[in-house]
Amino acid sequence: MSEPLFRGVLPALVTPFRDGAFDEPAFVRLVERQIAGGVHGLVPVGTTGETATLSHDEHRRVVELCVKTAAGRVPVVAGAGSNATEEAIELVRHAKAVGADAALVVTPYYNRPSQEGLYAHYRAINDAVQLPVIIYNVPSRTSVDISNDTLARLARLPNMVGVKDATGDLPRASFQRLMCGEDWVMLSGDDPSALGYMAHGGHGCISVTANVAPEPCAAFYNDALAGRWQGALAGQDRLIRLHKALFADASPAPTKFALAHLGLCSEETRLPIVPCSEAARKEVLAAMRDAGVI
Template sequence: MTDLSFRGVLPALVTPFRNGRVDEAAFVALVERQIDGGVHGLVPVGTTGETATLSHEEHRRVVELCVQTARGRVPVIAGAGSNSTEEAIELVRHAKAIGADAALVVTPYYNRPNQEGHYAHFAAINDAVQLPVFVYNVPSRTSTDISNETLARLAKLPNIIGIKDATGDLTRASFQRLMCGEDWIMLSGDDPTALGYMAHGGHGCISVTANVAPEQCSAFYDAALSGDWAGALQAQDRLITLHKALFSDSSPAPTKYALAHLGLCTDEVRLPLVAASEASRREVLQAMKDAGVA
């Protein structure tokens, strides 16, 4: 049966900065806020964590801080992707060494491998490190898409245990569930369609919105996991404008603005990203009110 220790809402954590450096104190406080808000897991140094502009030293340090702060209270899935297979293996090895519970590995971006290349990339990681790995499929960012047929092959490998599916394509979820088997863990990577994804058999979501509204997102996933679809729909209706607003400008700038408005960190992002526009800020503030975020 599916290992449901990886289920529910797992925030794709922002990496807070102050004066160009990682703000470690703010990061620790954000992790504690998430756990207090009832989230089911944590995902440091993913896309929302601006991993593309972190140095290798910063990347490793943020994962270590997350694991140390979580102290086993919730699982940690460490971002560990690269378009270099060798580098991805090294990042997964580091995640295992410092005690992360799993790794999140994005499909190789820019290189645009074919399906056999995708399989070989993840198979090499599977063979190199004994740590559970989630495949992260986000074609809008990587310009490549891993097929359900390739995922079905990967699902037979012992360390490739599931997917973060940020395609927003709900039809592929049902086919994937049938093709990959009951042990395959299905996590959405798209907040707005996560209700449908859960109804198609998904187990949870690696969420951007949870950064801002951990309690509200946790309540949504608790309802969905318990089969309270009416309650989940009601929660979705409160959150949907926030889901949209947090992508009203280049992510994670709107999310960092929301957190700065709450006094939790600065809204600083690293170039080539810039701070959220005034129009985006207005949209975020209204959406926070709609969602009941103080």
């Protein structure tokens, strides 16, 4: 088995705003900081990027700027999900057109398709665009859970290459690895349980915490990928409070507060997300100290 292109830690990048608009200089600074910190890839316009409140033009611009700034130094996995299949196809087409290395496509939310509907959704994307797709399973947000049986069917399609699993269900990972084959890319979408996910055969994580602490996150995944489990456990202990604190209020408000505290961007969010509470701020600052970020 060759080493997968998508492995290690890939930050789910925030989309910085200033006075209501996409702050392009701040975004470039954030991307450069991530690459300098040793991350293994970048994920623009995911959930943490407040994609739900971006216009289509903003969405496309964030992807374009991420690809341009990365300049081939690390792979870019562009968020491209929608609960309308045709819209998802258009977003995947755009990701390919501007040079992204893959698309991250969430299971359709709100309309709650059946397993057969989920298969048909991803099959349509597979057939329409020649670009690797990572399937994003986050039932806590979408109200639909794509089963391992459906993923095993999708794994046989040429452009369906892996999963971002934000369920926190670790035994599922072992079954999925056996069912989907050795070339199936398995990325966690849940920072706190990623150590266990890696032990179950995962290849990495699309991470919120890496926004704030790229170097410690990269070191953690380098240890886990190399089987240095004592080092990985030490990294987990360093980061676990920060993993928790960044969800002490509606995401990504705590993450943007942390980045603002570091002087990297504004903490501005878009409604219905509001700046995080005073209690959350205190928790974030304490966790940043524990992680050695401040």
